[in-house]
Structure formats: structure tokens, C-alpha cells
Amino acid sequence: MCEKAKEDGVAAMAACYQGFDPAAYLQYNYTPPRADFERQDSIVPWKLGCLHRAFTEGDVSGELLVDIGSGPTLYQVLSGCEVFNRVILTDFLEVNRQELRRWLRDEGDCGLDWTPYLQHVCKLEGRQPSEWTEKAARLRAVVSDILPVDVHRPQPLAPGALPSVGADCLVSCFCLESVSPDLAAFTRALGHIQGLLRPSGHLLLIGALGESYYFGGPGVKIPVVPLNEAEVCASLKETGFTLIRLEVYTLPQDMRVGVDDVSGVFFVKAKKE
Ligand SMILES: C[S@@+](CC[C@H](N)C(=O)[O-])C[C@H]1O[C@@H](n2cnc3c(N)ncnc32)[C@H](O)[C@@H]1O
Numbered sequence: 001m002c003e004k005a006k007e008d009g010v011a012a013m014a015a016c017y018q019g020f021d022p023a024a025y026l027q028y029n030y031t032p033p034r035a036d037f038e039r040q041d042s043i044v045p046w047k048l049g050c051l052h053r054a055f056t057e058g059d060v061s062g063e064l065l066v067d068i069g070s071g072p073t074l075y076q077v078l079s080g081c082e083v084f085n086r087v088i089l090t091d092f093l094e095v096n097r098q099e100l101r102r103w104l105r106d107e108g109d110c111g112l113d114w115t116p117y118l119q120h121v122c123k124l125e126g127r128q129p130s131e132w133t134e135k136a137a138r139l140r141a142v143v144s145d146i147l148p149v150d151v152h153r154p155q156p157l158a159p160g161a162l163p164s165v166g167a168d169c170l171v172s173c174f175c176l177e178s179v180s181p182d183l184a185a186f187t188r189a190l191g192h193i194q195g196l197l198r199p200s201g202h203l204l205l206i207g208a209l210g211e212s213y214y215f216g217g218p219g220v221k222i223p224v225v226p227l228n229e230a231e232v233c234a235s236l237k238e239t240g241f242t243l244i245r246l247e248v249y250t251l252p253q254d255m256r257v258g259v260d261d262v263s264g265v266f267f268v269k270a271k272k273e
């Protein structure tokens, strides 16, 4: 069924996601060896470092940060929650929105213990790792909504979800390329989320390079549009973004653990023209 996605377009992608398993996805990607805070060449310090620098180097500001396609993860807003007074998380699937609500309501029984991520970002901020409880409280205080989103719609969010001027900043990680059957759909989706930003607002985009599939759960093989750096830059230009910075991380061989065929990860900081 998922293999058919490429022929049937975005409609079939939605069918692929019906089997998405948040707990499995977290296990595949956010536990060792991929999430190993002790390794110097680990993807986690690199990615959290990119986000920390991007949020704190002085040009990103405002009231509202929106995360597009949050999934069941929170690492992507751990730096941003100190800069913005309001954060909106979004996802296509109710199972992921439920997982986020569970953590935010501190109900226990979450799919992943985010403490190491909170502690790492505290260190990046020059704080004691033990201040992770304050950071968790901050995040719980600023997240105002967990909303449905569909990046294939010209209006990805419900009417009235955002202030009329738009969001001050968007962050989106491993979403657009993972929900689009081809490059044209990826670029259209990028244009749709561009419309959620205020003029001169910032986009922090993290994604997979050279990835053609990933497992969203046991036996749930989801097609991904394989991207290279040039295609990412061209899509940004085509959709009205000015590129500020592109950074690339090449996955070490032992992090290629069979849950996908990703070869690298890109980090983009861009500004709406
Ligand atoms: C690979 S996961 C990324 C999750 C998370 N952002 C991360 O960094 O790991 C892709 C996410 O896109 C969501 N998604 C699927 N179809 C979508 C759509 N049409 N619009 C927006 N998000 C979608 C899925 O539910 C899933 O949570």
C-alpha cells in the first residue's frame, strides 16, 4: 500500500501514515545509537546545537513559534521555548498529538524520557543540567495549542489558528520530505507553510538527505522523497525564502541502523522575503 504512494500522490501518503507508531518511531530514532549524548560525532549534539545557535544568535524574535509536523517529539522546541512566549505544536495524526499532550500534561507513561535532551540544551545555554526541570516547566507553560496540520493544503492549519499577521517563526523537522511523494509536492508544501509566516519571519528547517524510505513502525515502510542540497536550496528560493545558512551532517555508518536509508541531515535557517 505504501509502495503505491508514489503513483497515487499525497492521498496515498495519508494512508501510509495510518500505521504510524509513535512509540516505535521514538525508539528507532531518539534512543542510542542515534541519540547518544556521549558520542562526539552523534547527530543529537549537532542538531540541538544548530537549533540553539539559530534561535539565540539575535535575529530571531517575536511572540509566536509554530512547529510543523511535530510528530511525537519535543527536541525541536527546547531552545525556541526560551525565546518565544507562545509555542504551537502541530501534527497530522491524533496519535502524535496525544503523545505530545501526555508529556505536556506531565501524565507519565510517555513514549520517551526527554530528560537527556532537556539537560543537553540547558548545557548549551550555559545552565546547569539540573535546571532541566525549569526548562520543562517553561515548555509546558508556553505551549498554547497542539493542532491538526496538513502541509498539502494551501491553508495547512484551521482558519483562525494563527494571528492574522502569521507566525514569527516556524520550525519543521523531517516532515515535508517524509509526507511528499515527489519534489514538486515537497516544494508546494514548503510554499504552503511559507504562507503561515509573517513577512521577514524565520524558518528553521531540518530534513533528511538522500532518504527514500523510513519505518514509521514495525512493517510500516513510508516512502520519502530523496533530496539533495541543491534541491532544498532551489525549493526555498522558489517559495519566497532567502537562505541564511545551510549546514549538513553526514550520518556515520553505525547510525545507519536499518530504520531508514538516510545518508545525511540538513539544517536550514531562512527568512521569508
Ligand atoms: C518523520 S515524522 C517527523 C516527526 C518529528 N518532527 C521529528 O523531528 O522526528 C513526519 C511527521 O509528519 C506528519 N505528517 C504526515 N502527513 C502530514 C501532512 N500531510 N502534513 C503535515 N504533517 C504530516 C506525521 O504524522 C509525522 O509526525
Ligand SMILES: O=S(=O)(c1ccc2c(c1)CN[C@@H](CF)C2)N1CCSCC1
Residues within 6 Å of the ligand: 029, 030, 031, 034, 035, 043, 044, 047, 174, 175, 178, 208, 211, 214, 260, 262, 265
Ligand atoms: O537525525 S536523526 O538520526 C533522525 C531523526 C528522525 C528521522 C531521521 C533521522 C531520518 N528519517 C526520518 C524519517 F522522516 C526521521 N536524529 C535522531 C537523534 S536526535 C537528532 C535526529
